[in-house]
Amino acid sequence: MIVVFIIDDLLLAPARSLMFIFKEITRQVEEEFYDETRILKELRLYQERLELSEISVAEYDLVEEKLMSRLHASRERNEPDAEEV
Amino acid sequence: MVAGKGYYLYALFVEKEPQDFGAIGIVGRERVFTLHYKDLALAVSRAPLKKYDPVRKSAMAHQKVISTIMERYDVLPVSFGTCVQSKQEIMDIFANLYDKAQSALEGIRNKIEVGLRVVWKKEFFVQELGVANRQIEALKKKIAEQRGAANTYRQVLEIGEKVQAIADERRRHYVRLIFDPLCKMADDAILKDVTSERMVINATFLVGKSREKEFDSAVNDIYSQFSEMMDFKYTGPWPPYSFVNIKITGNE
Numbered sequence: 001m002i003v004v005f006i007i008d009d010l011l012l013a014p015a016r017s018l019m020f021i022f023k024e025i026t027r028q029v030e031e032e033f034y035d036e037t038r039i040l041k042e043l044r045l046y047q048e049r050l051e052l053s054e055i056s057v058a059e060y061d062l063v064e065e066k067l068m069s070r071l072h073a074s075r076e077r078n079e080p081d082a083e084e085v
Numbered sequence: 086m087v088a089g090k091g092y093y094l095y096a097l098f099v100e101k102e103p104q105d106f107g108a109i110g111i112v113g114r115e116r117v118f119t120l121h122y123k124d125l126a127l128a129v130s131r132a133p134l135k136k137y138d139p140v141r142k143s144a145m146a147h148q149k150v151i152s153t154i155m156e157r158y159d160v161l162p163v164s165f166g167t168c169v170q171s172k173q174e175i176m177d178i179f180a181n182l183y184d185k186a187q188s189a190l191e192g193i194r195n196k197i198e199v200g201l202r203v204v205w206k207k208e209f210f211v212q213e214l215g216v217a218n219r220q221i222e223a224l225k226k227k228i229a230e231q232r233g234a235a236n237t238y239r240q241v242l243e244i245g246e247k248v249q250a251i252a253d254e255r256r257r258h259y260v261r262l263i264f265d266p267l268c269k270m271a272d273d274a275i276l277k278d279v280t281s282e283r284m285v286i287n288a289t290f291l292v293g294k295s296r297e298k299e300f301d302s303a304v305n306d307i308y309s310q311f312s313e314m315m316d317f318k319y320t321g322p323w324p325p326y327s328f329v330n331i332k333i334t335g336n337e
Contacts (some may be wrong), residue, residue: 040139047141048280052204052318060141068138075136 034074091134098158100126122179137166162324199321203286209314
């Protein structure tokens, strides 16, 4: 019985390593996606681009809406009880 | 859940007497008025106690209130979205910051902040980085002939670094021609990091109110020298956000 487990472990090792890598990548991507500082920095960059007329108000509004959704999700995720103090 | 009402904070300045700036608050056009501690005043309005989204319209409303106060006072601006629950918290902020605030206000008395961002026009950006562009063209040809992905990737990185180095060298050249002369007229200046590849200069200046017109005309003179190749975005007057080392938050 023990031999079967060892063989299973050996056979599944590559798949487990891959799963670990995928999970780690997903975790890091999510952390960056929901990083409030990063979201605010991105928003400031777009505000600057608008001020420099590199993008239109309509383009800016679209980006702002998306970034605000991310910000709300980020606040919800990072501090679920702190949206309203 | 409905957020409770608190106080939204705008700016700190020297004033002993209660002031009313009208119904210009960031939320629901609430009245903006002052709360006092010794000879200092803090402009506030009643507002829901919550996290405020830094969207453009709200940021502009916040700035508009501060600009209104600035018409009459030298101010220490409070960061966007700062609110506290009670008057007692505001008194605590006053008590904790009083000495620092006095000294910061002394440093900015009769001074304003102006911002200057200079950006290469598209066509001139290409011309300015001409040497790098020729190298890129040569590399493109080389890559088209090669199949080795690792080598190609390394070469692309190398040429990217070269472009960056050339752009930085050109920026330093224009800093000497544009930023340095303006620096000499200002009480203080900060050269910030550029935020886009075509940005040449991203700077803020602390300027005495008595020299504001002189400074404006110096910017105009420099602009007329470079207007064919660059766009200038000159903004202000702002409260001296960049030159105040005091941060007023709701958690003093």
